[in-house]
Amino acid sequence: MAKRLDLKDVDIFYGTFHAVQNVSLSVPPRSVTAFIGPSGCGKSTVLRTLNRMHEVIPGAKVSGQVLLDGEDIYGDSVDPVEVRRTIGMVFQRPNPFPTMSIRDNVVAGKKLQGEKNKKSLDEIAERSLRGANLWNEVKDRLNKPGGGLSGGQQQRLCIARAIAVQPDVLLMDEPCSALDPISTLAIEDLIGELKKDYTIVIVTHNMQQAARVSDQTAFFNLRATGEPGQLVEIDDTDKIFSNPTQRATEDYISGRFG
Ligand SMILES: Nc1ncnc2c1ncn2[C@@H]1O[C@H](COP(=O)(O)OP(=O)(O)OP(=O)(O)O)[C@@H](O)[C@H]1O
Numbered sequence: 001m002a003k004r005l006d007l008k009d010v011d012i013f014y015g016t017f018h019a020v021q022n023v024s025l026s027v028p029p030r031s032v033t034a035f036i037g038p039s040g041c042g043k044s045t046v047l048r049t050l051n052r053m054h055e056v057i058p059g060a061k062v063s064g065q066v067l068l069d070g071e072d073i074y075g076d077s078v079d080p081v082e083v084r085r086t087i088g089m090v091f092q093r094p095n096p097f098p099t100m101s102i103r104d105n106v107v108a109g110k111k112l113q114g115e116k117n118k119k120s121l122d123e124i125a126e127r128s129l130r131g132a133n134l135w136n137e138v139k140d141r142l143n144k145p146g147g148g149l150s151g152g153q154q155q156r157l158c159i160a161r162a163i164a165v166q167p168d169v170l171l172m173d174e175p176c177s178a179l180d181p182i183s184t185l186a187i188e189d190l191i192g193e194l195k196k197d198y199t200i201v202i203v204t205h206n207m208q209q210a211a212r213v214s215d216q217t218a219f220f221n222l223r224a225t226g227e228p229g230q231l232v233e234i235d236d237t238d239k240i241f242s243n244p245t246q247r248a249t250e251d252y253i254s255g256r257f258g
């Protein structure tokens, strides 16, 4: 079930490099939050701390709190593997297992969790593919390799794979940047559907996309190279795009719109 996320005084490091400074923000359940900002300001880094993917990088550290419905995902008794199930992630480039069948791609996580019953797995595959708006296109070739789908279909397959394990939150890092405009619109429509059930955070470089899909927008910025990235402001998307509080946000947004 969709849950809320709260970041409190989060600082993120790669070894001695302080990549992101003092981020506090809240993501309500059943909503879409967009992260925008210039390259290198730390959007992907913040996203990866939200499901403990950051710490797999040697030397990487996080301080502060990331609360999922009030529980710190960095708590002593918390299993990072369970965190990554509850908080799923979709990456910039679709990354299905190319030789694995479409069906098995979708249920791979469920199988890892120990589900063996063929009928349940078939049901999960169908439900997830329907949820990702891909069922009709693939229902007659479920046993064909995932790598044989188009880029946009592969990305929806990855979304199906992410939702198959019934996460509480879906993180997406530029999920449309490798896709054509039609596939991009299909993913944007899908995000609109998915937010009825999930809490979604999406990183995007596309301002129009942020404006189209998100309820609130967070603008991150970098004062200078080598300085940590910072959250400049977070507010309702309409407000950020029409009347941001900070000058830096306005400059960034108007720069992009010409
Ligand atoms: N694995 C890593 N090791 C060391 N430094 C890293 C690593 N990944 C990112 N960084 C650094 O952390 C800072 C933030 O990077 P990040 O990838 O989060 O930016 P971003 O906002 O997602 O940029 P982009 O829009 O280009 O994707 C950058 O200075 C980057 O060089």
Ligand SMILES: [Mg+2]
Pocket (backbone or CB within 6 Å): 043, 044, 045, 173, 203
């Ligand atoms: Mg990035």
